[in-house]
Amino acid sequence: MLIACGGGKALDTVKTAAIELKKIVFTVPTICSNCSAATAIAVVYNDDGSLEGYSYPNRPAHIFINPKIIAEAPAEYFWAGVGDALSKQPEVEYATSAGNLEHTAGLGLALAHTCSEPLFTFGVQGLEDVRQDQSTDAVKQIALDIVVNTGYVSNLTNQNDYYYNSSVAHAFYNASCSIPREGSYLHGEVVSLGVLVLFAYTGDTENLERYAAFNNQMGLPVTLEQVGLSEADIPALCEYAHATNEWKQGNPEPFTDENSPPPSRPPTLTATRSRTDPNHHKWDGHLSGGFLLIQHSVRTRTRFFTRKGSGTFFVYRKFCGRTTRNGKQERTEAGYHRGDGILPFVLRDQGRFMRT
Secondary structure (H helix, E strand, O other), X not given: OEEEEEOHHHHHHHHHHHHHHOXXXXXXXXXXXXXXXXXXXXXXEOOOOXXXXXXXXXXXOEEOOOHHHHHHOOHHHXXXXXXXXXXXXXXXXXXXXXXXXXXXXXXXXXXXXXXXXXXXXXXXXXXXXXXXXXXXXXXXXXHHHHHHHHHHHHHHHXXXXXXXXXXXXXXXXXXXXXXXXXXXXXXXXXXXXXXHHHHHHHOOHHHHHHHHHHHHHHOOOOOOHHHOOOHHHHHHHHHHHOOOXXXXXXXXXXXXXXXXXXXXXXXXXXXXXXXXXXXXXXXXXXXXXXXXXXXXXXXXXEEEEEEOOOOEEEEEOOEEEEEEEXXXXXXXXXXXXXXXXXEEEEEEOOOEEEEO
């Protein structure tokens, strides 16, 4: 047998080696930055950090989780683990939304419904406790959710004849690994922004607002700039996304570069912190950078309603629009035209459009 100790990359390395060695694996996660300790999938990277693909080992025979070890590990890994776990429920719900699931996949979907709520309930308190090196019930609940809940969902939704384990959020992360940029960004950190990409892609405004508000509360990213990306990277992100397993699987339907989700009103937020590492750049002020949508054209005229004074919405490279005062709200009428990317603007004060 093999005993794998450490974080996700260490555990995935041992699980993948076990395929060739024909050994069973016991995992001892020392951080909970992802669900690798429980899963029958491993991420394989090239030497330059770009994604090579996935390997599919047997699931670990047993997991040993010590909440005290998790609590005393660097807080940013706990923080990133929350970001990664945020993706499981929405990605599986979207990937399986066509229905007609086999029994095992249906079990995976049922368990996926349990993944997000513990994060919303215990995430903020758990992160604060980890920063204080305190092993508390909140830390335990988050660790179990990240490793066990999401890990077992992965095993149930990743089978030989179907793959519902991940979707747009991980396609975004995997594509971003091929974009050269300064700084380093944890897997769950980028995936948490990918969750917002998923909701923007599907036009799910309600969940976009809820998850973006939670990201903001946790200091997880809500803009491209916070993960070292910019508007100029969007064409390359779309191109690299084509090579991802998620794009190739195409559940619940094939992805395309052109998609027109229903009009939505994005949230009005103020980002306050990008991550827990005190040496990492701080970021304050109104949202800038916007959310990335994996698509290139919208052919309809759309109205957005934003709260008075500040709001974020998306336009393409060619923009025309006007605003009118409506007392409590700003009304924005914008024309959307084909272009090679999305430009974020912020509506402030006298209805002026300001590039940020």
